[in-house]
Amino acid sequence: MEMTNRKERNALVISIQGRMDAVTAPDFEKEVDRLLEKGETRFVVDLGGLDYISSAGLRSILSLAKKLKSNSGTLHLAALQAVVKEVFDISGFSSIIPIFDSVESACPDA
């Protein structure tokens, strides 16, 4: 799994490529902890390049959502592939974490 990040408008956009499973999810957690420590609070996770997610990945994303909620930050998810959206829908995550079709629509306005 590869991750890149950039600033876009007022958000920190993290783009994920590959698979988020029990092996790679901890890498995502380390990376977001690093960014949280730098003071980032508005996260957009671009999942356009993610073609697989398991409960380990969902847990990492929920963990980020909880951390951001406790410091009044925001988490938006963008560009989920159909197979990944299915897992979010089935597990009920689609109704608690905002999901957008594109990174652009996911980025909060000022």
Next chain:
Amino acid sequence: MSHIRRPARLESLAPLMDFVEQCAQEHGFEGRRMNEIQLAAEEALVNIFNHAYPPEQIGDVHIHCSGGRDGSLLVEFRDTGVPFDFEDLKDPDLDASISGRKIGGLGVFLIKKMVDDLSYRRDGDENVLTFILHPSHSSVNR
């Protein structure tokens, strides 16, 4: 029928998942259904890695994979760890908010949603978890 045996730890996940993928491919599974099979397999395996054996005494996990009736796929996970009853586990609270939602509980729930038939039995000193997966997407439980 083909099978694979590896130590029940996270380092084994990749070869075990490759095995399941290859077996599923050989039986004509692909696309979204293939993704669902892989997800169910990972959840079963990670549960075994985390719960079957004590940390100082990791045993093996054994997967058997074969074609069943009507083009279905039969995947059997075996381990010699502690007895494990799937039926006891409660589903996660799907309606909980971010604060209320617990971190755990998802793995078994996802398995139940992805496979058409799930059964657990104890066979001597082994846990045996069996998946039956039909090829057609419309038969996935929702």
